[in-house]
Each structure stands twice: as C-alpha cells, then as structure tokens.
Amino acid sequence: MNKSNKIRIIISIIAISFIQGLQFSISPVLGQIRESYPGVSVSMVQMLITAPALCSMVVALASGVLVMKTSKKKLLLFAGFVAGITGFIPFLSDSFSLLFFSRACYGIALGLACTLNTAVVAEFFQGDERVSVMGIQSASIGAGMVFITTLGGVLGAIDFRAAYFLHIIGFLSLAVIAFCLPDTGKTGSPGGKGVRLNGKVLRISLLGMVVFLFLITYTTNISMHLEGKIAGDSTVAGLLTGTFSGAQIVMGLILGSVVKITGKYTLPAAMMLFSAGGILLILYPENIAMLMAGGALCGFSQGMFVPRAMCEVSDAVAPAAAAMAAACFTCFMCFGQTISPFVLNTVSGLIFQTVTTGHVYLIAVSAMAVAAAVVFIWKSIWESEKTTEMKGA
Structure with missing residues (x-):
C-alpha cells in the first residue's frame, strides 16, 4: 500500500474518532441541564454521558458479526448518519426523556465507531506501525473531544441546547469516510475459523471494564466539581474537559x-496516571491551574490505556477476528462507563453517608x-512465567 493510500486511511480513522468524541458533546453543560430539569436525579443527568455506552455495548457485539455480512465502510457511513441526526432529536420537544432517548440512540454510532475504528487499523497496519497508528487514533479522539467540549462550553454559555448542534460533525465525518476509506467488502472467515477469541482478550476486556468504571468519573463529575468563583462556569468546565482531551492527543x-x-507495564502505568490526576482534583477544586494539571494526567491515562489495550486484544487473535476482539473490549469498556455513576454514587453514599464529587x-x-x-503483579509474575514456558518449549 502506497503512502497516499495510507494517509487517506488515517484521515478516515480521524473522522471516525470524531464520531466517538461526540459522546462528550454535552459534558460541559451537565450542570445547566441539571438545573433545567430539577426533578431528575444527578445520576440520571450523568447518564447522558454514559447512556450511549449502554446502547453501544449491544451494537459493538453485533458489529463483530455484521462485518461478515456487509463492509466496514457501509457500517461506518451509517454511524456517521446516526451521530448527526441524534443531535437534532432533542429539539423536537423540551423533554429530558427525549434528550435521554437521543443520547441512547447515539450509542449506535458510538458502538460502530469504537469497534470498527480499531478493526480498520488492524486491517491496514501491522507491527510497530499499528501501535503508532493506534496512537494517532487515540490522539484524534482527543482532538475531537478538545474541539467538541471546548466549543460545547462556549455554546453552553449562550444556552445549553446550543451544544446539540455539534452533532453536525457526524455528517461531516460521513462525507470524509465516503471519500477516503477504501471499501474492502465484508470480512472473510473461511470455514468459520479465525473468529475465535481467547483468554487474553477476555482478561484485557475485564480490565477495560474496571478501568472505565473509574476513569469516566473525570468527565461525568468535573462540571459539578468546581467550587469557589468557578462554580457552575460552563466555560471553565469546557476548558477542563478540553485539557483532558488535549493530553490524550x-x-x-x-x-x-x-x-x-514502559513495555509490558504500559497498562498499569496508565492507570496510575489517573490516580495521580485524581488526587489533584480532590485537593484543589477551586484552583483552575491545578485542576488542569489533574485533567492532563487523567487524559494521559486514557490516551495511554485505550490504544495499548486495543493493540493487545487485536494482536491476540487472527486478523479476521480483530473486529470481534475489539467489540468484546468495547462492550466491557462501555459497561464500565454505563454503571459508573450508579455504582460510585451508591458506594459514596454507603461510605460517607453523602454523595459529592470529591x-x-x-x-x-x-x-x-x-x-x-494487581495488574503490575500480574504482568510481572504471570506473563513472565508464560514467556519462560514459551522459551523452554
């Protein structure tokens, strides 16, 4: 494959990543949405960010099978259309239920984009080049989040509903994918072989669920975590979410x-970056500079963890099973995001008798x-033993 074709594919990957970034389009205005619908619980408002993940779980699993029925390109074109149209559904009526419904439907686009973005990288790139392009994919998701959340904060200063217009990005991504991504047809799996997953895929997927149970708290809580003079400022919330995304880039x-x-310890190192960033958020809820530093560390964490984990699951299976492996990881990751507000708010209530972002x-x-x-120990002992066994064999 020549350099020109690779560049076009990378541009397509960036467009797909922007579809993923739309998950956080309303993150900077969650505080305003909560004020506009006072009868709705905090957890339900936070679910506007995580509800798409619930729907995307089902779609992600289905996409692993759908790629054997139709092409990745056609599925991604459909994802772009859904991402675009769901941004305009809430304008039909001033109803939290309709807003929630539109966010859940956006999950269809999110599930397809998350799964097939990785599958596209796995199909066209190998070895070290795959790691680098997966990094570009993560960076472009971050770039999309920076643009989307920063502009969302600015638009939110006018009216929180203005942030919905950001979903025009879905239609723009559709156009880019149509022009730049080759249509390689449906994925082949001769004799039904090559679509089998293995224990490593399941282990990393379970880890992804655990990590995103906690990592998503940055986005779902940051706009309500601000104190002092910056409390309730959607522009500051957008800036902090943008900092998170910029670090991911x-x-x-x-x-x-x-x-x-970092080698085999990349995943635990990424997890510790989140813990370091979270400490700053806890200690300095009124200090913009320290909040930005904490957001940057959390962004580094996601930018490190997701592409590396995706590489590990795609490397663990045959090429024909890459989409299914990515779907498995995406499903578990999205489940962790979905249950995060309810689980952590409940645990906070049980331990502290109150629910606060801190x-x-x-x-x-x-x-x-x-x-x-735990992951560090697992990587040190279990994987070292496996390597020794392979050398002995």
Missing part, C-alpha cells in the same frame, strides 16, 4: 515512544491504584 502522538519505555473521585482514585498494583 499528546499521549497518542508519542505513544510509540512511551510503549518502548468523595466519588476519592473512591475512584483509591480503587484504580489498587487495580494498577
């Missing part, structure tokens, strides 16, 4: 170099640190 661009340093961050930071230690 930087990490995505340097991921290849970072992985060479308490939620404390629980997430502590649990993530423990999980990182």
